[in-house]
């Protein structure tokens with residue numbers, strides 16, 4: 001079989017999670033295009049065993065095998081593309097290793113860019129500089145976003161010159177508390193926060209959507225992916241989650257990408273770029289498009305957005321502290337040890353403590369150590385209300 005017709009050999013990291021399972025669904029709907037050769041899970045051995053029986057990958061691992069197993073998969077010479085659906089900072093080392101060995105990386109994982117954007121983007125740019133075809137000449141060919149908002153922006157930018165981009169507009173569903181008052185927010189429960197109105201996702205990102213921390217992390221990711229300044233990114237609440245994001249150009253034109261909220265569409269775009277294939281996701285027929293509604297974010301009720309944006313402006317150390325603290329804070333909210341508002345408070349405190357006086361961007365080992373330090377602190381720290389800056 002020639003290279004042009006050979007199936008892409010894919011490693012799926014985090015195959016048992018929400019993104020991982022949907023990535024497998026996309027891959028299995030195109031058996032002529034893709035072949036799963038590696039599967040990595042965390043602790044859900046039962047789901048992994050079922051996937052192994054179905055897909056017969058050559059290599060598999062669980063968290064018990066340690067991070068080196070993920071690096072082995074990401075750099076295996078029998079792998080063409082690495083799909084990253086893991087949560088946490090564990091996938092940062094394998095992503096870097098995959099890019100260093102010239103693999104395509106399609107990532108949903110937030111830490112890859114929020115904590116490690118300064119490490120991964122230069123590698124994607126280096127691969128793009130060496131490429132020979134126009135599609136491969138783009139850094140985004142090598143580090144492909146899966147998140148629906150970043151996929152939407154990527155799709156809107158197709159065929160456009162970067163110098164013509166005026167502004168990116170990220171849409172946020174507003175989560176389950178869009179209409180909840182500040183007083184009520186102080187007492188919401190994990191069950192309330194997990195009831196996302198439009199998206200079905202893992203519990204961490206669902207809580208991040210309720211606080212709007214998810215949108216702050218996406219602003220930071222967008223800055224790395226699209227090389228734009230913080231003040232060129234706006235966030236707008238769009239409760240229907242049909243418009244996945246927009247780009248405004250210098251002439252005032254807006255381009256948007258629309259579709260039903262189903263992650264299999266952006267996952268598939270990341271896998272098949274620059275081509276498109278029929279998708280297993282349901283379609284949004286033109287006549288079904290509901291009235292589309294947009295409104296500004298209420299910063300007073302959702303301070304996480306400005307806290308997160310401020311961390312992004314401070315730099316990689318502050319962003320890494322933010323995402324590590326948020327991971328622990330969300331866990332603590334889910335197990336009842338802090339309140340919903342305590343999540344943003346703990347994150348603001350972590351950024352102030354661990355992100356201040358950033359002189360040099362941390363290297364990978366420093367980032368991993370910082371992640372551990374922030375987590376250890378956040379496990380027991382009491383949330384305190386701090387003054388909130390930012391211009392979200």
Ligand SMILES: NC(=O)c1ccc[n+]([C@@H]2O[C@H](COP(=O)([O-])OP(=O)(O)OC[C@H]3O[C@@H](n4cnc5c(N)ncnc54)[C@H](OP(=O)(O)O)[C@@H]3O)[C@@H](O)[C@H]2O)c1
Nearest residue numbers: 014016017018019041042043044086087108109110201202
């Ligand atoms: N879900 C979405 O719609 C969505 C959308 C955009 C972006 N994202 C981002 O994508 C990432 C994954 O989200 P998710 O919702 O899919 O999370 P999830 O459902 O919690 O899945 C996380 C996956 O990571 C695996 N994992 C955890 N620790 C691991 C380790 N040490 N080694 C290998 N695998 C490990 C888990 O394995 P086990 O389950 O086996 O423990 C699971 O497969 C997050 O960064 C999230 O913010 C998600």
